[in-house]
Amino acid sequence: MTVLSHGPARSRVIRLAQWSLVVRPRAAAVCSALFLALLAAIVAALSVSVNFVPVGGVLAALTGHGTPAEQLIVVQLRLPRAAVGALVGLALGLAGALFQSVTRNPLGSPDVIGFDTGAATGALIAMLFTAGGAAATSLGAVLGGAGTAAVVFLLSLRHRGLAPLRLVLVGIGAGALLAALNSLLIVNAQVYDAQSAAVWLVGNLAGSDWTKLAMLAPVVVVGAVLALLLERSLAVGEFADERALSLGLSTERLRLAAMAVGVLLASAAVAAAGPISFVALAAPQLARRLTRASGPNLLASALTGAVLLVLTDLAAREAFQPRQLPVGVLTGVVGGLYLVWLLGREWKKGRA
Numbered sequence: 001m002t003v004l005s006h007g008p009a010r011s012r013v014i015r016l017a018q019w020s021l022v023v024r025p026r027a028a029a030v031c032s033a034l035f036l037a038l039l040a041a042i043v044a045a046l047s048v049s050v051n052f053v054p055v056g057g058v059l060a061a062l063t064g065h066g067t068p069a070e071q072l073i074v075v076q077l078r079l080p081r082a083a084v085g086a087l088v089g090l091a092l093g094l095a096g097a098l099f100q101s102v103t104r105n106p107l108g109s110p111d112v113i114g115f116d117t118g119a120a121t122g123a124l125i126a127m128l129f130t131a132g133g134a135a136a137t138s139l140g141a142v143l144g145g146a147g148t149a150a151v152v153f154l155l156s157l158r159h160r161g162l163a164p165l166r167l168v169l170v171g172i173g174a175g176a177l178l179a180a181l182n183s184l185l186i187v188n189a190q191v192y193d194a195q196s197a198a199v200w201l202v203g204n205l206a207g208s209d210w211t212k213l214a215m216l217a218p219v220v221v222v223g224a225v226l227a228l229l230l231e232r233s234l235a236v237g238e239f240a241d242e243r244a245l246s247l248g249l250s251t252e253r254l255r256l257a258a259m260a261v262g263v264l265l266a267s268a269a270v271a272a273a274g275p276i277s278f279v280a281l282a283a284p285q286l287a288r289r290l291t292r293a294s295g296p297n298l299l300a301s302a303l304t305g306a307v308l309l310v311l312t313d314l315a316a317r318e319a320f321q322p323r324q325l326p327v328g329v330l331t332g333v334v335g336g337l338y339l340v341w342l343l344g345r346e347w348k349k350g351r352a
Helices: 025-047 055-062 068-103 115-129 135-157 164-187 193-204 210-229 231-237 241-246 251-273 281-293 299-318 329-352
Strands: 002-006 011-016 019-023
Touching: 025 055, 025 068, 025 281, 025 299, 055 068, 055 231, 055 281, 068 164, 068 210, 068 231, 068 251, 068 281, 068 299, 115 193, 115 231, 115 251, 135 164, 135 231, 135 251, 210 231, 210 251, 210 299, 231 251, 241 251, 281 299, 299 329
Parallel strands: none
Antiparallel strands: 002 011, 011 019
């Protein structure tokens, strides 16, 4: 094994036979801290509530040694919601990082460029016009997201290939049209169905159970593995197309593959919890600021998204008792404030 160090402790290349791995100490430390923060957030979600369960009781319940009340509250009621929240946040963080890397634009996240809205349209059609239950809703979300991505991708093509900025603009327009279609579907639905669909459209983790977790987990795991396999190519793809091509990278194939994986992850998240806004937009940018590393920062973005959603759902669940807010309401508020802060920061930089 050979260890090569490049720069002042910025990164290290570890070579073992024909394999090589680039290790950035700061990024590795940030990911480790985010993982511990995610574990702490999940424990807090299992413990904090009107029916408070001490951390010792949470650990006892998770290991099968808790009281019947602790087993019911922690394992049956709270754990599925926290686990689904973590997986949905992870999927959104990864999808946002993939799309922002492909478009080379911080606004290139699936909730901004319409893919989440398209997935919601497919899920709504399945919910309102079929009786297939959760499986049909999940399939509808995937088909809706994939169909939207295909249309936006084709409309963004030019004679020289895909134009990233054009993709963002076309996606924003497609998202606006699909949002209007979603409203039309709800207005024309039966009252009970319309109420359920309207709540779902906000984004909500209430009602998460082990069945939903079992459907979501394999898709997110497969999507995460595929995304991580693309990370090195995505880092090269963030260069200008001419430079990436000179390094032997097929940028069009990379963008198509990254979009396919991103749509899969975003659609799975929408199917599980509805279109939760701003997590996919904010998580990759926060991760990049934390790691200060170039490239897509996929692992850090995924962990940031998971931490954000678990903590936000905990706040939405407990801060407004006796009522519970849908988590999408709070992510919209927090994301809007973050976007205002970011724009103000960039404006100050421009004046400096």
